[in-house]
Amino acid sequence: MDDADLGDAVSRARDGDEAAFGVVYRELHPMLLGYLRGLIGDDADDIASETWHDIVRDLGGFRGSGQSFRGWAATIARHRALDHVRRRQVRPRTTALDEQIAEHLAERAVAPDSAGVALENLSTERALSLIAELPQDQAEAVLLRVVLGLNGPMAARVLGKRPGAVRTASHRGLTRLSERLRGAGESNG
Known part of the structure; x- marks a missing residue:
């Protein structure tokens, strides 16, 4: 919608x-x-x-x-x-999402970049296990941008940060995901 x-x-x-x-x-x-x-x-x-x-x-x-x-x-x-x-008194964490969310990961890729495309093709559990390995600020930025489909300024408002900081965290998180996916592909191929 x-x-x-x-x-x-x-x-x-x-x-x-x-x-x-x-x-x-x-x-x-x-x-x-x-x-x-x-x-x-x-x-x-x-x-x-x-x-x-x-x-x-x-x-x-x-x-x-x-x-x-x-x-x-x-x-x-x-x-x-x-x-x-x-x-x-527990630390926020990133865990696996259920299959219902898999459709939204695919529909709401942040940008037509290699990490976004690769996330579309992963199972939800695998995608979220990779996101769980990111630093908390990057993980939350990726979740807001990819899962909820928020733009940079709106994600920044949610997090109480500057838009540039959220864009940077999201970019770094997606870059790390892309590197991990490339590394996993090379070790499997």
Whole structure:
């Protein structure tokens, strides 16, 4: 779904259209769940529920485009995940996503680069195991850009960083992934 269609669905959902909210939920839930699984692992389902509770509660005050809504929802999810981490005193981590997210990894490649193309062809578990090896800032930037499909400025807003820092982290993360994939291909060939 493109950002214009998402923005329209969000607007209708804000006005009480339950079918439109269903469209928004079906579009974003797999991506939010994947992002949360990348951050906190097995507790992602519970945190996703909390995230949707907050989204429903605050939807009436949201104004913006589809891309802005994705960023707003990702920010809520991130805050819920960080609260969870503080409560549990566990370090955020990147873990394997379920098969439902595999489609979104393929659909939302950051750019037509070798790492993005290679990620499309990997299983979700393998892709996320590679992302798990990245430094935390790079892993989270890649998750926001690839799984949620956020642009650089919106991902920066979610992370509370400058757009250049997020672009750099994402680029470095994708470069490392590309190098690891090339290395794995050479050792297999």
